[in-house]
Amino acid sequence: MLEATPVVPARITHAAGTPASSARSIGARTLATLIGEWREAGPAYGALADRIRLLVIDGRIPVDTRLPAERELAEQLELSRTTVTAAYRQLRELGFLQSVRGSGSVTRLSGSPGMLSVPGDRGYLDLSKAAMPALPWLTEASRRAVDELPRHLGDAGYDPVGIPELRAAIADRYTARGLPTQPEQIMVTIGAQHAIALLSRALVGRGDRALIEQPTYPHAYEALRAAGARLVPVSVMSDAAERGLETAGFEQAIRQSNPAMAYLMPDFHNPTGRSLDEGQRERILAAAAKQGTVVVADETTAELNIDRPDTPLPMAAFGDAVLVGSIGKTVWGGLRIGWIRAEKPLIRKLIGLRAPGDLGTPILEQLIATELLPEMPRILELRSAQLRAGRDHLERQLAERFPQWSVPHVHGGLATWVNLGAPVSSQLALAARNHGLLVAAGPRFGIDGAFERFLRLPISYSAEETTRAVDALSLAWGSLLRHPVPDAGYLADVV
Numbered sequence: 001m002l003e004a005t006p007v008v009p010a011r012i013t014h015a016a017g018t019p020a021s022s023a024r025s026i027g028a029r030t031l032a033t034l035i036g037e038w039r040e041a042g043p044a045y046g047a048l049a050d051r052i053r054l055l056v057i058d059g060r061i062p063v064d065t066r067l068p069a070e071r072e073l074a075e076q077l078e079l080s081r082t083t084v085t086a087a088y089r090q091l092r093e094l095g096f097l098q099s100v101r102g103s104g105s106v107t108r109l110s111g112s113p114g115m116l117s118v119p120g121d122r123g124y125l126d127l128s129k130a131a132m133p134a135l136p137w138l139t140e141a142s143r144r145a146v147d148e149l150p151r152h153l154g155d156a157g158y159d160p161v162g163i164p165e166l167r168a169a170i171a172d173r174y175t176a177r178g179l180p181t182q183p184e185q186i187m188v189t190i191g192a193q194h195a196i197a198l199l200s201r202a203l204v205g206r207g208d209r210a211l212i213e214q215p216t217y218p219h220a221y222e223a224l225r226a227a228g229a230r231l232v233p234v235s236v237m238s239d240a241a242e243r244g245l246e247t248a249g250f251e252q253a254i255r256q257s258n259p260a261m262a263y264l265m266p267d268f269h270n271p272t273g274r275s276l277d278e279g280q281r282e283r284i285l286a287a288a289a290k291q292g293t294v295v296v297a298d299e300t301t302a303e304l305n306i307d308r309p310d311t312p313l314p315m316a317a318f319g320d321a322v323l324v325g326s327i328g329k330t331v332w333g334g335l336r337i338g339w340i341r342a343e344k345p346l347i348r349k350l351i352g353l354r355a356p357g358d359l360g361t362p363i364l365e366q367l368i369a370t371e372l373l374p375e376m377p378r379i380l381e382l383r384s385a386q387l388r389a390g391r392d393h394l395e396r397q398l399a400e401r402f403p404q405w406s407v408p409h410v411h412g413g414l415a416t417w418v419n420l421g422a423p424v425s426s427q428l429a430l431a432a433r434n435h436g437l438l439v440a441a442g443p444r445f446g447i448d449g450a451f452e453r454f455l456r457l458p459i460s461y462s463a464e465e466t467t468r469a470v471d472a473l474s475l476a477w478g479s480l481l482r483h484p485v486p487d488a489g490y491l492a493d494v495v
Contacts, residue, residue: 025104026061028068028076034061035077036443036452037423044079045086052087053096054426054441056107066104067097126438127469130270130414130458132383134332135372145367152363159360160351162188162339166366169373170325170339177303178313187347188361192300192326192338193219196263199322199340200227202353203261203294211253211262215417215445215454217270217298220263232257233447238272238408238417247280251287262288262295266315267302268413271445271456275411278312285319295321300329300338301413303380306388308411316341327369329414330379337361337369387412390466391459397470398457402477415458423452424480431476437469 031052038051055061067073070088074081088105091097099105135141152163161167167183174181189195196219204210206228212221214233221231234253237246254262264284266276276284288295297315302325305311315321326338340350354360372379391410398407398418406419420428429441442454461469 024062024064025066026068028072031061031068031073032076036426043086045083045090048077048079048083048087049090049094050430051426052091053094054430056096061107063107065107067107069104124433124436124438125465125468125472127458127461128438128440129333130456130460131333132329132386132414132460134334135330135379135382138332138335138368138372141371141375142368144371145364148367148370149364152367157360157363159188159363159366160354161347162186162361163363163366163370166337166370166373169370170341173373173376174314174323174341179317181341184344185341185347187340187342187350188366189338189340190358190361191328191336192298192324193223194336194358195324195326195338195340196220196296196298197223197226198350198354198357199296199324200224200229200261202346202349203296204229205260208260209257211250211257211259211264211293212447213264213269214447215271215442215451216263216447217265218444220298221447224261224263229261231447232259236269236272236274238274243277243280247283250284254284254287254291254293258291259293262293263298264295265298265301267299267312268304268410270301270413271415271440271454272417273408273410273413273415275308276312277310278318281312281315281318285315285321289320295319296324297321298324300324300326303376304329304383304387304414305380305412306384306391306410322346327372330376330383331369331372335365335368337365387414387459389463390461391416393463394457394459394466394470397466401470401474410459414460415456418455418457420453420455425452425455427480428455428473428476431479432472434479435472435475437472437476439469439473 034055035048035051038047052061052067056063061067067088068076070081070084073079074084077084088097088099092099092105096108097105098108162170164183166188167186170186170188171181171183187195189198200210200223204224204227208229209232210224210227210229211232211234212224213236215236224231232253234249235246237243250262250264253259262284264276266281268275285295287293295315299314302314314323316323323341324338325341327335328338340347342350394416395407395409398405404421406421408416408418410416425442429439432439440456442451442456445451445454445456457469
């Protein structure tokens with residue numbers, strides 16, 4: 001069973017009297033909650049600075065946020081003010097903090113992509129993204145799409161719903177998967193993240209509750225919070241024997257909190273890799289229907305199957321559900337094409353909400369997607385072979401180098417959710433940066449900093465890249481072993 005416990009919601013508010021470019025502030029209590037268990041061997045100020053730095057790098061503290069005054073944070077953390085002052089000074093020296101007279105200390109992001117430089121000439125290996133390389137025949141599909149472009153040059157080119165041929169191709173794909181769909185049920189978006197943000201604005205009012213899995217895709221809970229939602233987390237269970245508990249948790253949360261919207265990933269969940277079976281889908285949708293909760297199922301990784309013994313139908317085949325999909329995970333992340341499958345009234349509402357944010361999805365990218373969707377069986381066959389090789393190689397490497405880690409055997413998706421056995425994920429991620437590796441710490445996937453015992457590792461990289469990443473993790477892990485972090489027991493499990 002994965003870690004999940006109610007946590008203190010982060011309250012990052014607008015600060016009176018600060019410049020427009022630094023209009024947010026975070027209180028000492030909230031920052032202390034996000035920092036969690038940070039003490040380790042070495043200077044206390046350095047450890048504190050490292051934890052705040054990671055929060056900024058991971059986006060859990062937005063750039064241009066005013067940190068609490070040194071005295072306030074010192075009192076909250078039960079430290080001397082000198083320690084906090086030294087930590088803030090180190091953050092300023094590293095470019096992660098700027099002190100403005102009259103406005104306090106404001107977070108900044110140093111360099112691009114906001115990481116410290118690595119000793120030597122070696123560049124970063126970025127495993128913070130669970131993604132596939134571009135499809136080998138993407139260039140040829142793009143050439144064919146360019147040949148089709150002249151047919152669309154007779155109007156202004158602003159397309160808020162999707163070109164007819166792409167909507168038809170997406171509908172045909174759902175039908176082939178066992179869910180009959182009409183093109184009128186499809187809205188094309190600028191990737192799945194755009195779709196999630198649009199749905200959050202359409203379905204959630206300020207102060208409404210929204211159910212979300214814990215852990216989850218970070219940009220999903222960010223979109224819901226931006227829409228004003230109060231989040232209701234439900235624990236994801238990685239052990240099949242505990243799936244009944246997970247489903248009961250969904251049912252209880254829906255019944256007790258009456259959420260306006262529920263966001264979940266039924267297939268190859270990010271980051272845990274678990275999938276819901278047919279019975280779970282039916283029970284969750286039945287509970288949602290009783291309360292009037294709109295279920296949004298994110299299917300961006302649904303077809304990335306390696307060796308799952310069965311393939312359930314899409315979520316909407318079991319009841320009322322809105323589906324989100326994209327080709328970013330199957331074709332290439334740089335091709336920003338996603339979609340929403342919903343009933344026609346919601347599609348019309350989404351079109352009306354879209355105009356203030358963007359004027360439509362690029363036509364050429366839609367034409368490329370139209371060329372590729374009929375080839376999806378061929379694409380998925382390639383991706384399955386690549387992911388199988390990546391998963392098996394990563395599992396072998398981790399078993400040899402880290403026998404104390406618990407590595408689940410995933411049957412699809414893009415990543416595995418490794419249990420480190422100790423609440424050191426953030427420290428490990430920071431140490432890995434010093435060895436040229438960028439990796440997402442477990443708390444990035446938890447609402448306000450849970451999952452310090454977990455690390456998400458992609459299975460989508462080449463054998464050479466995976467070996468290099470494991471080498472870097474081994475060096476980083478060794479540095480932690482030389483300076484062990486005390487296990488604070490129960491509290492360490494939930495920060």
